[in-house]
Amino acid sequence: MEIVVILPSWKHLFPGLFLFLGMGRLVRPTRSVATGKTEFIGPLEQLFLNIAVTEGELQDAHRMLEDKSSLESPEQLPVKYTHxxxxxxxxxxxxxxxTPFSNHNQSPRNMYQCQMLKQTMGTPFHNHNFRTDNKVYRILNPQKPLLRTDMYNEAGFDLHPSGTNAIVAVVTYTGYDMEDAMIINKASYERGFKQGAVYKTKIIDAAPKEVSGESRKRYYFSNIRPVKRGEDVQRVCTVVNDMNVYKLGDDGVPAIGTYLLHGDPLYCVINSESGTAKVHNHEDQEPAYVEQVTWCDNLGSRRVSIRIRMVRNPVVGDKFASRHGQKGVMSILWPQEDMPFTETGITPDILFNPHGFPSRMTIGMLIESIGGKAAAVEGNSTGNCTTFRQYEGHYDGENNEKDSFLDKGRSRPPPQGPGPEAAEYFGRTLLRHGFQRLGQERMYSGIHGTELETDIFIGVVYYQRLRHMVAEKAQVRARGPIDKVTNQPVKGRARHGGIRFGEMERDSLLAHGAAFLLHDRLMRSSDYDIGFVCPLCGSVISPQASAYRQTTLATKRPQRGEPWECPPCTRKLKKPVRCDPVPIPVVFRYLACEMASMNVKIQINLADRAREVSLSSLQIKDERPVKIEKRTRGA
Structure with missing residues (x-):
């Protein structure tokens, strides 16, 4: 039971006696200072308790309360902790x-990592053959991290790794590592570094959605047409690939392992009543493999689940991140022979720009690089990098007694005085193995073979590949569907639509002095059309082709070369009023119709149209031609 009393004198919350008895209420364990026992407290109760985070914080407060002579002012009185x-x-x-060494990072970076960990191409589950998830991301070569926190063991996270251990060198090498871009070793990529796969499941009914009731039983999956007795078997889909294997089997679905390209047949449905067959194609632009085919109904021919697998190897623009919120994109695959290498012949997997550290202040990533390097040279154990950890001695994988945090079997007194910092703790191990204490090494240029002028910080960092990939976000279009009303390109990547040219893009072109490009982007490449405008009334919606006036029914489509007239002005003047062709966007005509429905007229003044300016046709305000006199040298 949780009991909280709020007195009327405390004006922050409504006063009263609050009793919490629900079995599903949120509580968390703490340790009472008075009794030394574990006590579960609730959110409201926590407002009135003083909880110390570490044992040292509690002991320092008690010591200062006992020795009040060292206090210079009442403001220095320590908190009296209850838990x-x-x-x-x-x-x-x-x-x-x-997150390793999260107490050494800036707090926003730790929050970014909490979001990125949920966006990794990790190992979500192990029963892939028995699940039909809509979309699943999976990394194909996961590894356990060399440095891990206690939560990895408590939550069993080693069974679901989310990344791989990468050798990272912090160096500016070529211009491909600017602005959070990363250079990845091409040889590491070819060995399977960060390669992944995406699984999609499509549950398909043989009957169309608009068919209901008993009529749905007429449709079934098959690749063989209904034939009469004695007739030869006729397959609907006889498309054969280079391996001389039918894309679809006799049951109307592809076989497991079939390689599908855009437009290849995916399944075939036959109507038993009419005998017609309809082949549905693979609509995704990305090639895929058929991973699994499962029949989902009792009859085994009217509902099927097809799971496809798409290989997603890293490409330029794919997103990666360490466990400290340091995200970046792959800029280029650099050949291994041109990558910098150490004196021992180690070539890094990733080149990271050092300008990403000063503003982000992710010191935990630097410590992880040193600790991962120490764990790699030890070779038989993993280091513990739990937040707020107190270190003692140096990291030694063979003798865990030197590591007070890993010594679980014995009860040891706490260390006297402050221990070494995390970087010093792992640096002593590097020093013992012949490396520099802070992780730097001499490196040589892979292009020139000469020694680099400075030592390079290099170590092992656990890197994650995120789900944000170019294959799912790249959008490009030369031609495609347009809107029937405005004649402008439709929006949406799934519909093969165009990219919106908005206000900011317009302002950027104007700022760079490329104003004429607006005419190309917003009209010529969008909804360019030739409209006819009456020279008298200026209307763009009243002109009609002469073919309409000569026929009773408007069944003949007017041609562009035919003359257009304005019927209102023609009836008013009792003679044909020819209209002038003017290039306009289609959406302008749509706007004119919308405004006309509200009794608002849009008029185009053809007298103000821009004319071609030349010396022969240059005119002044009174439209008199300007005389240009030729002068000789002697004049």
């Missing part, structure tokens, strides 16, 4: 507790 955390990391969520 303390069972573990310092219990104030963090599961995602935040998985």
């Amino acid at each position: 303390r955390e069972v573990k310092p990391t219990w104030v963090l969520s599961h995602l935040a507790a998985l």
Whole structure:
């Protein structure tokens, strides 16, 4: 039971006696200072408690309360704690507790990592053969991190790895690493670095959606037409690929392992009543493999689940991130022979620009690089990088007694005084193995073979590949569908639509002095059309082709070369009034019709149209030609 009393004197909340008895209420464990027992507290109760995060924080407060002579002012009185955390990391969520050395990072970066961890191409589950998820991302070569927190073991996260250990060198190498861009070793890519796959499941009914009732039973999957007795078997889909294998089997669906391209047949449906067959094609632009085919109904021929697999190898523009919120995109695959290498012949997998550290202040990534390098040279253990950890001695994988955090079997007194910092703790191990204490190494240029002028910081960092990939976001269009009303390109990547040219794009072209490009983007390449405008009334919606006036019914489509007239002005003047062709966007005519429905007229003044300016046709305001006199040298 949780009991909270709020007195009327405390004006922050409504006063009253609050009792919480629900079995599903949110509580969390803390340790009472008075009794030393674990106590579960609720959100409202926590407002009135003083909870210490670490044991050292609690001991310092008690010591200062006992020795008040060292206090110079009442403001220096310490907090009188009533509870303390069972573990310092219990104030963090599961995602935040998985971040290594998060107490050395800027807090926004830790929050970014909590979001990125949910967007990784990891290992979501292991029963792929028994699930029919709509869309699943999966990395094909996952690894366990060399540095991990306690939450990895408590949550069993090692069974669902989300990335791979990469050798990262912090160096500016060529111009392809600017603005969070990363250079990836091409040889690492060819060995399977960060390669992944995307699984899509399509549950298909043989009957169309508009068919209901008993009529749905007429449709079934098959690739063989209904034939009479004695007739030869006729297949609907006889498209054969280069391997001389039918894309569709006799059951109307592709076989497992079939390679599908855009437009290839995916399944075939036959109507038993009419005998007609309809072949549905693979509509995705990306090639795929048929991973699994499952029949979902009792009869086994009217509903099918087809799961396809699309290979997603890293391409330029794909997004990656470390466990510290340091995200970046792949800029180029650099050949291994041109990559910088160390004295021992190690070539990094990733080249990271050092300008990404000062503003982000992700010191935890630097410590992880040193710690991952120490764990790699030890070769038989993983390092512990839990947040708020107190270090003692140096990292040693063979003798865990030197590591107070990993020594779970014995109860040891806490270390006296502050221990080494995390970088020093792992740096001593590097120094013992012959490396520099802070992770730098001498490196040589892969292009010139000469030694680089400075030592390069290089280590092992656990990198994640995110779901944001170019294959799902790239949008390009030369021709495509247009809107029937405005004649402008439709929007949406799935509909093969165009990219919107908005206000900011317009302003940028104007700022760069390329104003005439607006005419190309917003009219010529959009909804360009030839409209006819009456020279008298200026209307763009009243002109009609002469062919309409000569026939009773407007069944003949007017041609562009035919003369157009304005019927209102023709009836008013009792003689034909020819209209002038003017290039206008189709949406302008649509706007004129909308305004006319509200009794608002849009008039185009043809007298103000721009004319071609030349010396022979240059005129002044009174429209008199300007005389240009030729002078000789002697004049």
